[in-house]
Every structure is written in structure tokens, then in C-alpha cells.
Amino acid sequence: MMLTKPDLSEAAPLAGGTAPALQVDGLSKRFRSTQALDGVSFGVPEASMTVLLGPAGAGKTTTLRLIAGLDRLDAGVITMRGRDMAGLQPKDRDIAMIFDNLALYPNKSGLENIAYPLSLRGLSRMEAKARAAEMAKTLHISHVLDRLPKTMSGGERQRVALGRALVRDPGLFLLDEPLSSLDAMLRIELRAELKRLQREISSTFLLATPDFAEAMAIADRVIMLRASRVVQIADPQTLYDYPADRETARFVGAPEINLVAARFEPAEGGRIHLAGAAMPVPRHLAAALVKAAPEFEAGIRPEHLALAEPSTAQISAKVVDIEPLGLKSTLTVNNANAELRLVLAAAAARKLAPGDSVSLTLDLNRISAFDKITGLRIA
Amino acid sequence: MTAPKLELIGLRKDFTGGAIPAVDGVHLTVAAGETLALLGPSGCGKSTTLNLIVGMEEPSSGDIRIDGRSVVGLAPAARNIGLVFQDYAVFTHMTVAQNLAFGLSVRGQSKAEIAKAVGEVAELLGMGDRLRARARDLGGSELQRVAIGRTLVTKPAILLLDEPLSNLEAGARLTMRRELRRLQREIGLTIIYVTHDQIEALSLADRIAVMSAGKIRQIDKTATVYDTPDHVFVASFLGSPPMNLVRGRIERGAAGPVFQEQGLVLPLGAVAAARIVPPGEPVILGIRPEALGLLPTGDAPLQAKVTLVEPRGPETVVTVETGGVALKVVTGGAERPQEGQAVGVAADPASFILFSGESNRRLVA
Numbered sequence: 001m002m003l004t005k006p007d008l009s010e011a012a013p014l015a016g017g018t019a020p021a022l023q024v025d026g027l028s029k030r031f032r033s034t035q036a037l038d039g040v041s042f043g044v045p046e047a048s049m050t051v052l053l054g055p056a057g058a059g060k061t062t063t064l065r066l067i068a069g070l071d072r073l074d075a076g077v078i079t080m081r082g083r084d085m086a087g088l089q090p091k092d093r094d095i096a097m098i099f100d101n102l103a104l105y106p107n108k109s110g111l112e113n114i115a116y117p118l119s120l121r122g123l124s125r126m127e128a129k130a131r132a133a134e135m136a137k138t139l140h141i142s143h144v145l146d147r148l149p150k151t152m153s154g155g156e157r158q159r160v161a162l163g164r165a166l167v168r169d170p171g172l173f174l175l176d177e178p179l180s181s182l183d184a185m186l187r188i189e190l191r192a193e194l195k196r197l198q199r200e201i202s203s204t205f206l207l208a209t210p211d212f213a214e215a216m217a218i219a220d221r222v223i224m225l226r227a228s229r230v231v232q233i234a235d236p237q238t239l240y241d242y243p244a245d246r247e248t249a250r251f252v253g254a255p256e257i258n259l260v261a262a263r264f265e266p267a268e269g270g271r272i273h274l275a276g277a278a279m280p281v282p283r284h285l286a287a288a289l290v291k292a293a294p295e296f297e298a299g300i301r302p303e304h305l306a307l308a309e310p311s312t313a314q315i316s317a318k319v320v321d322i323e324p325l326g327l328k329s330t331l332t333v334n335n336a337n338a339e340l341r342l343v344l345a346a347a348a349a350r351k352l353a354p355g356d357s358v359s360l361t362l363d364l365n366r367i368s369a370f371d372k373i374t375g376l377r378i379a
Numbered sequence: 380m381t382a383p384k385l386e387l388i389g390l391r392k393d394f395t396g397g398a399i400p401a402v403d404g405v406h407l408t409v410a411a412g413e414t415l416a417l418l419g420p421s422g423c424g425k426s427t428t429l430n431l432i433v434g435m436e437e438p439s440s441g442d443i444r445i446d447g448r449s450v451v452g453l454a455p456a457a458r459n460i461g462l463v464f465q466d467y468a469v470f471t472h473m474t475v476a477q478n479l480a481f482g483l484s485v486r487g488q489s490k491a492e493i494a495k496a497v498g499e500v501a502e503l504l505g506m507g508d509r510l511r512a513r514a515r516d517l518g519g520s521e522l523q524r525v526a527i528g529r530t531l532v533t534k535p536a537i538l539l540l541d542e543p544l545s546n547l548e549a550g551a552r553l554t555m556r557r558e559l560r561r562l563q564r565e566i567g568l569t570i571i572y573v574t575h576d577q578i579e580a581l582s583l584a585d586r587i588a589v590m591s592a593g594k595i596r597q598i599d600k601t602a603t604v605y606d607t608p609d610h611v612f613v614a615s616f617l618g619s620p621p622m623n624l625v626r627g628r629i630e631r632g633a634a635g636p637v638f639q640e641q642g643l644v645l646p647l648g649a650v651a652a653a654r655i656v657p658p659g660e661p662v663i664l665g666i667r668p669e670a671l672g673l674l675p676t677g678d679a680p681l682q683a684k685v686t687l688v689e690p691r692g693p694e695t696v697v698t699v700e701t702g703g704v705a706l707k708v709v710t711g712g713a714e715r716p717q718e719g720q721a722v723g724v725a726a727d728p729a730s731f732i733l734f735s736g737e738s739n740r741r742l743v744a
Contacts, residue, residue, distance in 0.1 A: 055548065154421070183420045183575045185616060192687060192698070217689035240692040253692050256550060303693040321557050323582045326605050326618060327669055332557070
């Protein structure tokens with residue numbers, strides 16, 4: 001059956017060991033005065049959902065275009081399953097690329113749109129249509145096969161575009177923000193479906209997105225790209241819990257991580273001063289802080305702060321803003337030393353108003369420390 | 380009693396060639412100083428509703444009243460409504476001050492009046508020190524602030540915001556939402572906020588009107604719409620992830636009514652509405668993903684298999700299959716099962732919501 005992959009994918013463990021589906025090394029590309037990519041290296045494991053995450057202008061699309069062979073690289077090597085791609089035309093790379101504009105043939109039906117790449121390859125009409133119909137079933141779009149794109153919903157069009165790429169059964173899928181033109185709800189629904197599909201056919205996907213929530217939800221491995229360079233490669237939870245630097249910490253997570261000026265004082269077993277309070281040094285920071293500069297930046301996730309009784313609290317502050325978000329609310333508080341965001345149950349937040357005094361506790365074992373100047377993670 | 384700021388009465392808009400009316404009998408009132416969100420997916424009729432209020436479209440039938448007076452037939456400029464949309468529509472070759480002054484200059488106000496109004500609005504928006512900056516040098520959230528400011532200087536009776544944050548990056552969106560909440564508090568404007576993003580509706584609106592297929596499915600206080608959706612569509616559009624909505628039927632069990640769908644059987648003794656539904660009747664059961672929990676397989680009421688794991692940072696969304704039915708469960712970030720793993724599921728029936736399988740409306744005992 002066409003959806004079955006060669007043995008290679010079955011045998012290759014996710015973390016690699018054998019040759020990855022795709023490996024890029026030292027990728028560089030300059031457009032006139034702009035350095036679009038500067039020595040980008042990463043691997044995409046066989047049968048994985050790997051996500052290129054980064055803000056606009058980080059170099060995500062450039063990376064995909066170089067891999068697809070649509071642009072010429074200035075330096076670097078791209079290999080697919082050990083084979084060097086240098087000099088190969090896009091059509092000879094066994095890659096399908098899907099863009100966010102979902103360009104379908106407007107005067108072809110859903111079925112004809114999906115079957116088109118197969119007809120191009122010279123499959124008989126019957127066979128092409130049979131395969132397209134099977135693909136449509138996998139994508140739950142059998143009901144749109146007779147319809148023209150203009151009568152389909154955004155989600156249906158997206159699935160037809162996906163089907164057209166999938167039916168070719170290429171060795172690698174490149175997806176450039178495939179969901180970004182869709183409504184919020186549909187995006188959440190389709191990203192789960194995209195992941196289900198990728199699992200089901202065990203194909204290799206490299207997907208670019210600026211949306212950290214999308215990356216977290218679907219990725220086996222995230223490649224964090226910023227200012228033309230790879231900043232971190234990790235699984236989603238590691239990226240969230242141990243961001244490599246301050247900017248990554250800010251980029252991943254909503255509401256945004258709290259970044260607070262902090263000072264380490266080694267005397268008497270060591271204390272940390274932050275947000276106007278003095279606290280014991282948590283074990284995971286102790287060794288690193290002794291070596292680092294005394295001034296650092298503490299990264300505190302909003303869910304690691306909680307309201308507490310004044311007697312047991314570490315930090316006193318005043319409420320600045322309350323943002324209701326359904327079951328939960330985001331509370332912004334400040335004092336003379338810091339502004340902090342925390343997440344709490346909506347019912348608890350409804351009892352508060354801007355200007356109220358509150359007391360907070362902090363889960364010290366979960367804080368990150370960043371170098372004040374370089375922004376790099378200390379511990 | 381004073382008239383509401385804005386009233387839409389039986390508002391309808393047909394477009395030639397459209398299978399259904401774009402706006403189909405919309406009825407709502409907005410009080411002075413209130414923020415109402417029109418929430419719905421693209422194509423639901425929210426933008427057409429807004430165009431009717433502004434006067435860019437004329438209704439097929441129904442009335443639009445501002446401060447008790449009909450504005451149907453009035454030119455857009457005569458309605459005193461400020462409109463801000465996602466493409467900032469700021470003149471990039473002008474300075475911030477020139478942009479802010481634009482609406483007043485075209486109305487022929489004196490230089491002194493304009494300077495005073497511009498100064499006040501810039502202060503309000505925290506851009507007092509940016510008046511001489513060129514608009515082309517501004518970032519997205521600053522541009523959107525200028526766009527809002529340009530509308531505010533004209534002192535509109537109602538401010539309409541059409542997806543104003545869609546073009547901003549996540550961080551800037553957060554900042555702008557906070558900024559908008561501050562503006563609401565400080566100037567008490569009447570705001571209609573059109574969005575497809577539930578986060579913006581939840582975080583900014585006093586009340587939410589959820590629209591689909593040209594109709595308002597529910598209009599109520601924000602917390603009420605979220606906690607007790609009146610219509611299946613509303614339930615499917617709020618929450619992240621939204622409620623699990625399972626089609627099935629009510630049957631009589633030994634200990635009271637039960638919900639049944641394929642191999643999934645859930646006791647509904649705690650759900651008052653279940654007692655009024657005749658056995659065999661089709662229903663849709665709504666279960667919040669937060670009202671479900673994962674347990675060891677041994678002592679759980681439901682046995683399930685994990686089919687999808689989506690980490691979100693502080694928590695994880697786990698999709699499980701039980702009795703042939705897929706359910707989403709929100710768990711803490713630390714307890715993360717593997718895909719394919721067998722797990723137990725516990726449900727809190729007190730939070731179940733039942734909808735009619737025919738009308739899609741919430742069933743009330």
C-alpha cells in the first residue's frame with residue numbers, strides 16, 4: 001500500500017543513531033545586505049514531527065526553501081538519508097512543500113486536486129483517483145471530493161492541499177506555517193489532526209511556525225531559531241522548562257515568563273534577593289551562582305507563583321491588572337522592585353481588584369537563572 | 380430611563396446569491412460604557428453586523444439605534460462611530476502627531492483645539508513622548524495604538540474594534556489587551572469588539588455575543604457564556620481545548636439515567652437535566668477537559684487508551700479513547716502518559732452539560 005514506508009523508518013529510533021531523514025550542517029544564506037541564515041545545523045529524525053520555531057524574520061522560510069532546493073545556499077551541506085542534495089533540482093529531492101496559502105486549482109474538484117500529482121507522474125486516471133479517494137478517507141474529507149474549492153471551508157481546503165502533497169508519498173514534508181491563515185479554533189483542531197496523520201503514515205515532517213503553542217502541541221523535537229541561528233534543540237517540555245536563554249524563555253509560554261532582577265549573596269549559606277524579598281538558594285542554582293556574577297536575572301513561570309497568607313508569604317505586592325481567561329485568570333502585581341504575573345483560578349481572581357494588596361509564595365525549585373548581560377542560561 | 384447606547388433590532392442582511400442571510404435577525408443592546416464582544420468564526424456574520432452598524436452596508440430589514448435614534452440611512456460619517464481594524468491604516472509618511480490630528484484637521488478644527496486634543500489622547504495612550512516619531516519607525520503595537528488614538532480624538536459615541544490585535548505578535552497582543560483594559564477603566568467608552576479569538580473576548584468583554592451562521596447563539600455575561608453555554612456551538616467555541624461534545628442517548632440505568640454512546644456509559648444521576656429526557660432520546664453530552672482526570676487503570680471507573688499527548692508547558696492535553704469515544708483530558712504538566720498507554724479516566728458529573736441532539740440547545744431541568 002502506498003502509505004507504507006520503507007523499512008528504514010520502522011527501524012530508526014526517534015532519537016537517531018542511524019542516518020536521520022534530513023541533516024543540515026552549517027547552512028548560511030545572505031540576501032544582499034541581510035544575513036538570512038548563519039551557520040544553521042540540525043537533524044530531523046526519521047518519522048518525526050520536527051518543528052522550526054521562531055519569530056518572524058528568524059530564517060524559518062529561508063531554511064525550508066534551501067532544503068527544498070528553491071534557493072541556492074552560500075555555504076553548508078544538506079543530506080537526506082545520507083545522500084548529499086547539492087546540485088539536485090527541487091523535483092529530484094523527494095520532498096513535498098506545503099505553504100500557508102493553500103493554493104488549490106479553483107476549477108478542479110477536491111478529488112482532481114488530490115489526484116493531480118499522480119496524473120502528472122503518469123498513473124492511470126482510475127488508479128490516481130482510487131488513491132486520491134483513499135487519501136481523502138484518511139483525512140476525513142470524502143464528502144468534498146466532488147466539490148470545487150470555493151465551496152469548501154478553510155479547514156477542508158487545507159486538508160485537500162495536504163492530501164495533494166501526501167498522495168505523492170515523498171520522503172520529507174516541508175510545511176511553512178500551514179495553519180496560520182486559519183481561525184484560532186480551527187487551527188487548534190487541525191494541528192491535532194496533523195499530528196495524528198503524521199503518526200498514522202509515519203512520514204517525516206519539518207514544520208515552520210511562529211506559534212509556540214502549536215510547536216509544543218505537535219512537535220517531537222523543536223528547533224528554536226532566532227536571528228538566523230539555532231538557539232536550542234529540545235523536546236517541547238524541555239524547551240519550556242529549561243530554555244537556553246532569556247529570549248527563548250520569553251518566546252515560549254503564555255502568559256509570558258517573569259524575568260526579575262536578582263542578586264546572589266554568598267554569606268551565611270547564601271541568599272537570593274529578588275522582588276524585594278530574601279530567599280534561600282535552591283539546590284539546582286547553588287553551584288552555578290557561586291561561579292557567576294552576583295547579579296542575575298531570575299526566570300519565574302507564572303504558574304510557579306501563588307497567592308498565600310501574609311504570614312507564610314515571601315513577596316508582598318499590589319494588584320495592577322486582572323485578565324480573565326475562562327477557567328483561569330492572569331493576575332499582574334507589582335511592588336517597588338518587580339512586576340510579576342501569576343495564574344490563578346478565575347473564582348479566586350474575581351475577589352480581587354486593581355490596587356488590592358496581595359502576598360505571594362514562589363516555588364524556588366522551579367526558577368531559572370539567566371546571565372544579566374548575555375541572557376544565557378546559568379542554571 | 381435613558382436609552383441604551385446601541386440597539387440592534389431584528390437586524391437582517393441578505394446578499395444576492397447568498398444561500399442564507401449573512402445576518403439573520405440579530406437583536407442586541409449595548410449599555411453606555413459597556414464592552415460587548417462579537418465572537419465567532421470567519422463567515423459567521425460578525426463583520427457584516429459591524430459594517431451595518433458603521434453604515435458601510437445597509438440592512439435588508441431591522442433597525443439600528445444609537446442613543447435611541449435610528450441611524451439607518453445616515454452616512455457613516457454622521458453616525459459618530461469610531462472604527463479600528465487589524466490593518467492599522469496609519470499614514471506611515473506622517474508623524475504620530477500628524478496621524479492623531481488627521482481626523483480633526485479634515486473636520487476643520489482650529490490648530491489650538493487640535494493640539495490640545497492630540498496631546499490628551501497621546502497622554503492617555505502613553506505616547507506623549509512619541510508625538511514626533513515617524514509612523515514608519517513604529518512597531519506593530521505602537522501603530523495600533525496610533526490607530527486607536529486617531530479614532531479617540533474624534534470623541535466617538537461608540538468604538539468598534541474589528542480584530543484589532545490580529546496582526547500583532549503574541550507578546551504585543553498581551554500588552555495591548557492590558558492597555559485596552561486600562562483605557563476601558565479610564566475613559567469608560569462603549570466598545571463593540573469583533574474577534575474570532577476567545578482569549579480576546581474573555582479578557583476584554585463585559586458580555587459576549589457568540590455568533591454562527593448569521594445568528595446570535597448566546598449573549599450574556601462573559602463568565603456565564605463560558606460556564607454555561609446555551610448552545611452546542613457556543614460550547615465548541617470556548618475553552619482551550621473546548622468542551623468534549625459527545626453525541627449519544629439517555630438510557631435508564633439501575634441507579635438513574637445514564638448517558639450511552641457505543642461502549643461509553645456514564646451515570647448521570649448528578650445531572651438534573653438528564654431526568655427530564657425520555658429514554659432513547661438523542662443528546663449531546665458536554666464535558667470540560669478540566670473535569671476529567673487520569674488515574675491508574677486499576678481503580679478507575681473508565682478504562683481508556685491514550686491516543687495523543689499535547690504538552691502545553693504548565694499542563695498537558697491528553698486525548699484518550701474509551702468505549703470507542705475520543706475524549707480530551709487536561710492534566711498537570713508533570714503527569715504525562717505515553718501514546719498507546721492504557722489509563723483510567725475519572726469524570727466529575729457535576730460539571731456535565733446536556734444539550735438536545737435535535738435543537739443543539741442546552742437542556743434545563
